[in-house]
Amino acid sequence: MKDLVNLGHGADIDQMIIKYNKSENILDFSSNINPYKPKNIEEYVLEGLKNSIKYPDIEYLNLRKNISSYLNLNYEYIVPGNGASEIIYMVMKVLDGRLAILNPTFSEYERAAVINNIDILDLYLGEDFKVDIESIEKNIDKFDFLFVCNPNNPSGNVQDLLKLLELLQKHEKIMIVDETFMEFVNNSDEYSLVKYVNEYSNLFIIKAVTKFFGLPGVRLGYGITSNKDIIHNMWSIKEPWTVNSFAENICKYIFKDIEYIRKTKDYFEEEINYMLKELNNIDNIKSFNTNTNFILIKLEKYDSHYIKEKLFINKGILIRDASNFKGLDEKYIRVAVKKREENERLITALREIMGV
Amino acid sequence: MKDLVNLGHGADIDQMIIKYNKSENILDFSSNINPYKPKNIEEYVLEGLKNSIKYPDIEYLNLRKNISSYLNLNYEYIVPGNGASEIIYMVMKVLDGRLAILNPTFSEYERAAVINNIDILDLYLGEDFKVDIESIEKNIDKFDFLFVCNPNNPSGNVQDLLKLLELLQKHEKIMIVDETFMEFVNNSDEYSLVKYVNEYSNLFIIKAVTKFFGLPGVRLGYGITSNKDIIHNMWSIKEPWTVNSFAENICKYIFKDIEYIRKTKDYFEEEINYMLKELNNIDNIKSFNTNTNFILIKLEKYDSHYIKEKLFINKGILIRDASNFKGLDEKYIRVAVKKREENERLITALREIMGV
Numbered sequence: 234m235k236d237l238v239n240l241g242h243g244a245d246i247d248q249m250i251i252k253y254n255k256s257e258n259i260l261d262f263s264s265n266i267n268p269y270k271p272k273n274i275e276e277y278v279l280e281g282l283k284n285s286i287k288y289p290d291i292e293y294l295n296l297r298k299n300i301s302s303y304l305n306l307n308y309e310y311i312v313p314g315n316g317a318s319e320i321i322y323m324v325m326k327v328l329d330g331r332l333a334i335l336n337p338t339f340s341e342y343e344r345a346a347v348i349n350n351i352d353i354l355d356l357y358l359g360e361d362f363k364v365d366i367e368s369i370e371k372n373i374d375k376f377d378f379l380f381v382c383n384p385n386n387p388s389g390n391v392q393d394l395l396k397l398l399e400l401l402q403k404h405e406k407i408m409i410v411d412e413t414f415m416e417f418v419n420n421s422d423e424y425s426l427v428k429y430v431n432e433y434s435n436l437f438i439i440k441a442v443t444k445f446f447g448l449p450g451v452r453l454g455y456g457i458t459s460n461k462d463i464i465h466n467m468w469s470i471k472e473p474w475t476v477n478s479f480a481e482n483i484c485k486y487i488f489k490d491i492e493y494i495r496k497t498k499d500y501f502e503e504e505i506n507y508m509l510k511e512l513n514n515i516d517n518i519k520s521f522n523t524n525t526n527f528i529l530i531k532l533e534k535y536d537s538h539y540i541k542e543k544l545f546i547n548k549g550i551l552i553r554d555a556s557n558f559k560g561l562d563e564k565y566i567r568v569a570v571k572k573r574e575e576n577e578r579l580i581t582a583l584r585e586i587m588g589v
Numbered sequence: 590m591k592d593l594v595n596l597g598h599g600a601d602i603d604q605m606i607i608k609y610n611k612s613e614n615i616l617d618f619s620s621n622i623n624p625y626k627p628k629n630i631e632e633y634v635l636e637g638l639k640n641s642i643k644y645p646d647i648e649y650l651n652l653r654k655n656i657s658s659y660l661n662l663n664y665e666y667i668v669p670g671n672g673a674s675e676i677i678y679m680v681m682k683v684l685d686g687r688l689a690i691l692n693p694t695f696s697e698y699e700r701a702a703v704i705n706n707i708d709i710l711d712l713y714l715g716e717d718f719k720v721d722i723e724s725i726e727k728n729i730d731k732f733d734f735l736f737v738c739n740p741n742n743p744s745g746n747v748q749d750l751l752k753l754l755e756l757l758q759k760h761e762k763i764m765i766v767d768e769t770f771m772e773f774v775n776n777s778d779e780y781s782l783v784k785y786v787n788e789y790s791n792l793f794i795i796k797a798v799t800k801f802f803g804l805p806g807v808r809l810g811y812g813i814t815s816n817k818d819i820i821h822n823m824w825s826i827k828e829p830w831t832v833n834s835f836a837e838n839i840c841k842y843i844f845k846d847i848e849y850i851r852k853t854k855d856y857f858e859e860e861i862n863y864m865l866k867e868l869n870n871i872d873n874i875k876s877f878n879t880n881t882n883f884i885l886i887k888l889e890k891y892d893s894h895y896i897k898e899k900l901f902i903n904k905g906i907l908i909r910d911a912s913n914f915k916g917l918d919e920k921y922i923r924v925a926v927k928k929r930e931e932n933e934r935l936i937t938a939l940r941e942i943m944g945v
Binding site: 268279 | 630808828
């Protein structure tokens, strides 16, 4: 099994800096994070430090209530985690049966399943990375729960998954939707399945918090379901105090920062349009439409390893080599949507390497 | 299986406040934390916040190097964790075989083993909670690895475990020592097994960081071993980014704060003497000698539930009901060693309830 260090995630900036002995500031397009932060965050963090002289509440009651107000859902439906990743691993610990994964997608689903000795059925998204309901229905007896990422990583497209949810309910299968990047979508209310949590007990949603709020190092995510068995089983195996005092504390404030949330969504909508337009003007690449804060690119010249190395060494830019996503190959790279001046640097660099 | 919420840990202050509807400030003697903080911690935390806009290094190279300098050990021997608890759970995931636990001790060892379907052999400490080598040797063929806590929680006594380590090595058994409270011991160099890590590959040590540095909500601990298989297997199953940016960052500084470390050890030595002397003057209780920042008390009148409730409701003091430690009963409570004026409040309250 691949160990943690060789997973080939984005966010391998520390390893790249050591490998190529680069000391300058690297522009990191490999991980998909909001480049802006909510207001007063220093203040909330210092308040969190004051709380950190005691253990966080082992039940995270206030934290869950803050999330529940934000979602307008029962707080008992919420399980907090050390980033979305703790929730992904917890899901694999409590679900019993065979897992289907819709590829290409985030590699941690597979790793978490393998660690927990869960059999995996690899299914694939259809044309333009759309969910292929027919193919899933054809395979419906071969799995007990299905993992789908929406908007999907690495393709960036958001989808209406209600039909899939209904299909899975009909066949008594559980659907796990990773909505880690949903908050970046402008009209996310239309696509997020949070509104179906009360109605569908076969639905489990995974959410990231600190990625959207530009603070992934603070580490906060959560799971949502109205399925009492899953919730109970998760608390039965949950490790204690995995969410730190800073993450616990900022939740008193950040969800109420409506202005920041609105501005972020508007920013990404505009910036995605800008980047797609610019990228489409570059020869020898094809960019896929996206609804979130990253873009999948297909190279028609060179390969992902070459482009990654070239951008890093010559331009101090780190991108995500997307060749290790199941179903993709060394023709694919993924780039984040960052601040305008940073995006401009990427586009100029790509144009220089790929030809006008 | 007991879920996380009903484990009966100390640190149940939030639950107690809700249960008894107490709004005032509660004096928490139930969790064992340094009441003092290292200097400049606000500054280091704000620096950590700046780093939190990116993911922590998935390998935690700098973090491990900072710990390795502190211990004077190869950084590859160190696995960082979200508190000592992540390490306890990781140990159970990678070790294959039957576990022996020396009771009474910290309940998470048992819970982590049960979650990972590991068979447990309950062994018991001898008189005055001393390790009983003969009883362990008699049972040596019944287990593959042994968990021991030193200084032991809840008894507080530190022990020289070299003979036990040698016995286990001779029989090819692995010894896991939880040294979570070792840093509080004044002459800890004498007792910590860190100096044997290079020589004994059957040794795995668990350490807490943020408890000693008075910031348990920051969440940092680590495991140490020269056993390459264990280290490799741990990285194979380790969940990503479990240590947050604040914890990662303060390690650049706190281990170098020699003055704080020295002062803390001196403080606890003096304060333990003071508390034991005062407690010994109270009728109807027996205090056990301790080398660390908490004290086990045996009640000769009333029981632990009554005393816990009485102290909480009448005095706003929370203690640890120690009746749920295997091998103890409702005659036992545990109290932390805190600041002098706080300790005085506890002693006065106990004297009032128990009689002079």
